[in-house]
């Protein structure tokens with residue numbers, strides 16, 4: 339059985355006098371344990387909504403959605419650190435299930451792994467956004483998640499910083515191997531990370547295509563084969579966006 343299995347999922351939001359607004363429409367996909375899966379779709383198509391359903395933050399849907407039990411961590415577009423706590427305290431806060439004696443070394447180790455070992459006592463506002471996002475990654479990994487949900491985690495960063503944080507994220511994933519489902523609308527990012535890319539249509543979203551990426555990792559962003567894959571995925575995205583509407 340796959341880690342996440344979704345079949346014929348429908349999600350609608352109330353839409354005032356117009357009744358209901360469909361956001362996800364007959365959507366089916368699966369994510370295997372330990373894989374890095376990417377959801378790629380245009381802005382507003384329903385990607386975040388789908389992550390919320392998978393995380394159990396919203397239980398109003400029709401269809402079938404099953405997920406293996408385990409710890410879930412979420413990284414959002416913005417770091418969302420608690421501003422009144424230090425970086426270290428932000429990490430400690432999510433470690434409530436750990437044995438007290440192991441929390442300090444774990445927090446220290448994860449801050450080191452994201453290159454923030456000297457910033458544990460700083461407050462979020464004293465860090466750049468890129469550093470804050472690395473702290474958010476450490477906060478996600480410190481609980482040893484079985485499932486990591488990433489919602490456009492690099493999109494608030496400039497291009498160079500985004501690539502640096504992406505490289506760091508890849509290293510952490512390769513060493514820990516949680517199942518990952520990442521949302522993005524950047525094709526290059528999808529090809530850099532994914533074992534499998536699920537391409538969604540514009541709203542209401544359904545799966546347009548599934549593309550397996552088999553390039554070895556780490557993937558060089560300057561390699562011709564990388565750009566061939568980018569072109570292949572981009573072509574499918576273009577197809578998804580120009581096909582007749584689902585409804």
Ligand SMILES: Nc1ncnc2c1ncn2[C@@H]1O[C@H](COP(=O)(O)OP(=O)(O)OP(=O)(O)O)[C@@H](O)[C@H]1O
Pocket residue numbers: 351352361379380381382383384385386387388523541
């Ligand atoms: N709680 C809600 N109530 C009503 N409508 C909602 C709610 N949450 C999301 N929507 C609508 O559902 C649609 C999909 O939103 P969602 O945030 O899932 O898209 P997205 O693909 O993640 O977008 P983006 O890439 O811009 O972040 C949008 O039109 C949004 O306005």
